[in-house]
Amino acid sequence: MxxxxxxxxxxxxxxxxxxxxxxxxxxxxxxxxxxxxxxxxxxxxxxxxxxxxxxxxxxxxxxxxxxxxxxxxxxxxxxxxxxxxxxxxxxxxxxxxxPMRTPGSFAEAEVRQSFARCEAAGDFAETFYTTFLNASPAIAPFFAQTEFGRQRKLLRDSVYLMVTHDVSDPEMRALLDKLGNLHSRAGRNIAPKLYELWLDSICATVKELDPEWSQTLEDHWRVRLRAGMQIIMAAY
Ligand code: HEM
CATH class of the missing domain: 2.60.120.10 (Jelly Rolls)
Incomplete structure (x- = not known):
C-alpha cells in the first residue's frame, strides 16, 4: 500500500x-x-x-x-x-x-489528572488493597505479615511515580528495578500471572474514586501502567 x-x-x-x-x-x-x-x-x-x-x-x-x-x-x-x-x-x-518518551506518555496528562481526582475523593491505596486482597484467594497469603500503614504509603508513592514519570526516567527506572528484585522468584515470588489482577484492581479503584471515569480513561491507565508493570514482571 x-x-x-x-x-x-x-x-x-x-x-x-x-x-x-x-x-x-x-x-x-x-x-x-x-x-x-x-x-x-x-x-x-x-x-x-x-x-x-x-x-x-x-x-x-x-x-x-x-x-x-x-x-x-x-x-x-x-x-x-x-x-x-x-x-x-x-x-x-x-x-x-x-527525555526519552515512551508509548505510555501519550496519556500522561489524563492519567495524572485522574489520579489527582481519585486522591481528592478517597484513599487510593486503601481502596486498592481492599479490591486487590479480594481479587483472588491467591493474593491475601502474600500479605499475611504486612504492616499496611507503611505498605499503603509505598504503593501510593509507586503508583504516583508510574503515573507521572516515563519508564525511561532514571528515578522511575531505579524504583522499577528495586520492585523487580523484591517481587522476583528470589524475593516475594510473585508469579507473573498475578499482575493482571494488580492492574485490574488499580482500574477498579480508579472507577470507584474518579467521578470522571470512562472506558477510554481506563484504557489510558492500562497503557500507562503496563509499561512499568512489565519491567517488574520481567525481573521474575
Ligand atoms: C506493577 C505492579 C506492582 C507494583 C507497582 C507494586 C508495588 C509494591 C511496593 C511499592 C511495595 C513495597 C516495597 C518496599 O517494601 O520497599 C510492594 C511490596 C509487595 N508487593 Fe507489590 N507491587 C506490584 C505487584 C504486586 C503483585 C501482583 C503482588 C501479588 C501478590 C504483590 C505483592 C507484594 C508483596 C507481598 C509485597 C511485600 C509486602 C510486605 O512487605 O509485607 N505486588 N509492592
Missing amino acids: ATAKLPEGLVPAGSSLSFTEDTVPEALQKEHALGPGHWGVLHVFAGTVCFVDLATGTETEVTAPDHAVIQPETPHHLRLAGPVQCRIDFFRKPDDDA
Whole structure:
C-alpha cells in the first residue's frame, strides 16, 4: 500500500503492546493524533485494519503483513472489521534535551489528572488493597505479615511515580528495578500471572474514586501502567 515514508534520522520512541481486536484501545478507534515531531508505524500482523485519515478523508486498508506510516499531528482513527493482530512503533525527531518518551506518555496528562481526582475523593491505596486482597484467594497469603500503614504509603508513592514519570526516567527506572528484585522468584515470588489482577484492581479503584471515569480513561491507565508493570514482571 502507498503511505508516506518515515523521514530519515528519527529515533525509536517505544512500541505499543501487541493488540488483538479485543484489546485495541478505544482511544485509537476515536479521533486522535500524534504530537509534533512524533511518527508512528502501524504494523498489521494478521487481518485488516482500516486507517482513516481525518485530514484528507482517505481510508486505507492495511492488510497483513503490511504497515502504514502515521504522520505527526494528523487526526486519524483506526477501524476494525474482524480479527486482527497489530502493534504501533513510535519514532520521534532526535532531541538531545528531551527525555526519552515512551508509548505510555501519550496519556500522561489524563492519567495524572485522574489520579489527582481519585486522591481528592478517597484513599487510593486503601481502596486498592481492599479490591486487590479480594481479587483472588491467591493474593491475601502474600500479605499475611504486612504492616499496611507503611505498605499503603509505598504503593501510593509507586503508583504516583508510574503515573507521572516515563519508564525511561532514571528515578522511575531505579524504583522499577528495586520492585523487580523484591517481587522476583528470589524475593516475594510473585508469579507473573498475578499482575493482571494488580492492574485490574488499580482500574477498579480508579472507577470507584474518579467521578470522571470512562472506558477510554481506563484504557489510558492500562497503557500507562503496563509499561512499568512489565519491567517488574520481567525481573521474575
Ligand atoms: C506493577 C505492579 C506492582 C507494583 C507497582 C507494586 C508495588 C509494591 C511496593 C511499592 C511495595 C513495597 C516495597 C518496599 O517494601 O520497599 C510492594 C511490596 C509487595 N508487593 Fe507489590 N507491587 C506490584 C505487584 C504486586 C503483585 C501482583 C503482588 C501479588 C501478590 C504483590 C505483592 C507484594 C508483596 C507481598 C509485597 C511485600 C509486602 C510486605 O512487605 O509485607 N505486588 N509492592
